[in-house]
Amino acid sequence: MMPEGSAPAVSPQGVLYAELTHYINADGQHIFSRYWKPSGSPRALMFIVHGAGEHCCRYDDLAQILTALNFVVFSHDHVGHGQSEGERMTVPDFHIFVRDVIQHLDLMKKQYPGLPLFMCGHSMGGAIAILTADERPDDFSGLILISPLVLPNPQSATSFKVFAAKMLNYVLPNLSLGSIDPNFVSRNKKEVEAYTSDPLVYHGGMKVSFGVQLLNATSRVEKALPHFKVPLLLFHGTLDKLCDIRGSHVMMDTIQSEEKTLKVYEGAFHALHKELPEVTSNVFQEIEGWLQQRLGGTGSSNMV
Numbered sequence: 001m002m003p004e005g006s007a008p009a010v011s012p013q014g015v016l017y018a019e020l021t022h023y024i025n026a027d028g029q030h031i032f033s034r035y036w037k038p039s040g041s042p043r044a045l046m047f048i049v050h051g052a053g054e055h056c057c058r059y060d061d062l063a064q065i066l067t068a069l070n071f072v073v074f075s076h077d078h079v080g081h082g083q084s085e086g087e088r089m090t091v092p093d094f095h096i097f098v099r100d101v102i103q104h105l106d107l108m109k110k111q112y113p114g115l116p117l118f119m120c121g122h123s124m125g126g127a128i129a130i131l132t133a134d135e136r137p138d139d140f141s142g143l144i145l146i147s148p149l150v151l152p153n154p155q156s157a158t159s160f161k162v163f164a165a166k167m168l169n170y171v172l173p174n175l176s177l178g179s180i181d182p183n184f185v186s187r188n189k190k191e192v193e194a195y196t197s198d199p200l201v202y203h204g205g206m207k208v209s210f211g212v213q214l215l216n217a218t219s220r221v222e223k224a225l226p227h228f229k230v231p232l233l234l235f236h237g238t239l240d241k242l243c244d245i246r247g248s249h250v251m252m253d254t255i256q257s258e259e260k261t262l263k264v265y266e267g268a269f270h271a272l273h274k275e276l277p278e279v280t281s282n283v284f285q286e287i288e289g290w291l292q293q294r295l296g297g298t299g300s301s302n303m304v
């Protein structure tokens, strides 16, 4: 029975959390979580970090590729996103996203002790993944980033707009900066349609307060890069209008990782895992090959 006076917890879509896989974060919020299990015996763990306004169920295709490699794949909807609690696309401090990821990683490491742990982050999820790896530098066997948020888009974050956003944050934090243009997400019209019609995607405007948290994230990422040393596989499209490709070049030039690869896709837009078929199939192939190399290797760099 529920304790006196408290209604059962339901998701923003009205589903009882008792019927959803979830965990409770440090603020007592229900975080919707997803698990994709391999048929064979698990070889490694992969945590997928979704981006701003979207949700973890958009990563089913990628998760299937990974379970075929005998990865246990897991993810969750960040607070204020998808089927998790919290005001839509709102966060008091960007670090809350990182804190919740670390809590989930610790839960899974207890369930699968000793398995190598990887993370794959897209866009804002890339910034969360970089900051998580910065906090737990020895926990990861590798990091995969698909058009990560490292530098803000130069148009949306000119020094005047950054200054204006920080000032506005004090007086009108809920003012809308406008919503993400679905046509910038991908050149693949089917994927744009899927994004636009997905009820779990937030299509409202981005609040000034959330934009300021994203700016906080990019400056924290910039400070973390010089001591980032996890093996890295990085992807970016040359026509990405949501996260500047320069950020991936800055990352490649700044990090200490011995193993680092950047794959650039000419003419591609932002969500490379949901781009034109030839792009997305190549991205998935590269991910498979890179992970096999990481796992198959005896760990010595001078493989013969």
Ligand SMILES: O=C1N[C@]2(CO1)C[C@H](C(=O)N1CCC(COc3ccc(F)cc3Cl)CC1)C2
Residues within 6 Å of the ligand: 050, 051, 052, 053, 054, 122, 123, 124, 125, 149, 151, 152, 153, 156, 157, 165, 177, 180, 185, 195, 206, 210, 211, 212, 214, 215, 218, 242, 243, 270, 271, 274
């Ligand atoms: O498949 C996908 N990909 C998605 C959606 O669906 C794209 C979205 C995602 O995470 N970003 C795209 C937008 C970008 C805006 O950035 C800012 C805006 C105002 C500001 F003041 C400072 C910044 Cl940095 C952040 C990163 C996830």
